[in-house]
Amino acid sequence: MRLLFCDHCHTLEELPDYDGNDPVDPLLEGLVFKHNERDPMAHGGRDLHHSPMRLVHIEPDGTRTSDEVWEKDREKILKKLNEENKKVGMASWAYESMNTYAEDALRCYRDHRRPDLGAGNPCIDYWSDSKRIGRPTKIGKQVLKEAPKTGTNDPHLCQWCPYYSTVATEVRWKAGMYRDN
Numbered sequence: 001m002r003l004l005f006c007d008h009c010h011t012l013e014e015l016p017d018y019d020g021n022d023p024v025d026p027l028l029e030g031l032v033f034k035h036n037e038r039d040p041m042a043h044g045g046r047d048l049h050h051s052p053m054r055l056v057h058i059e060p061d062g063t064r065t066s067d068e069v070w071e072k073d074r075e076k077i078l079k080k081l082n083e084e085n086k087k088v089g090m091a092s093w094a095y096e097s098m099n100t101y102a103e104d105a106l107r108c109y110r111d112h113r114r115p116d117l118g119a120g121n122p123c124i125d126y127w128s129d130s131k132r133i134g135r136p137t138k139i140g141k142q143v144l145k146e147a148p149k150t151g152t153n154d155p156h157l158c159q160w161c162p163y164y165s166t167v168a169t170e171v172r173w174k175a176g177m178y179r180d181n
Contacts, residue, residue: 001070014099026134105160131157
C-alpha cells in the first residue's frame with residue numbers, strides 16, 4: 001500500500017503497490033492526472049516531481065505495510081503518520097484517507113443502476129476504453145489506436161467495481177471451477 005499526499009489540496013489518496021515491469025505505473029499516472037485535472041495550475045502540471053504531491057509507503061520509516069495490516073490498523077497508522085509529520089514541522093492534515101478509484105467505481109456502479117450479470121442486466125461499458133486508467137495523453141491514445149492490444153492489460157476502473165466480482169464468478173463457473181470433484 002502506498003499513499004499519495006497533496007500538500008495543496010490536503011488529501012491523502014490510497015494506492016496499491018506497483019509490481020509491474022513497465023517503469024510507468026499506470027495507476028499512479030492516472031491518479032496524478034485525475035488529481036491535477038481538479039486544479040492544474042496549483043499542482044504544477046501532470047508531473048509528480050514538480051508538484052506539491054509526494055508518494056510514500058505507509059510506514060514513515062519507508063518500510064512497506066501489507067494491505068491486510070492497512071485495512072486492520074488504518075486509524076493507528078494514520079495517527080503515527082501525523083505524529084511523524086509534526087516532528088518534521090509539517091502540518092498534520094492526513095486525518096482520513098481516500099481511495100479515489102473505489103469511490104469512482106462505486107459512483108459508476110450506481111449511475112449504471114447496479115448492473116447484475118445474473119439478472120440479465122449487464123454493465124454497458126464494462127472494460128471499455130472509457131474506463132481505462134492511464135494513457136490519457138494524446139500520444140497514449142495514438143499508441144492505442146495503432147496497436148490496440150498494447151492496452152489490453154492496462155488497469156481499468158472496473159477492477160474496483162462490485163460488478164467485477166459478478167463477472168469473475170461467472171467466468172469461473174463456466175470454466176468449471178465451482179464443481180464438486
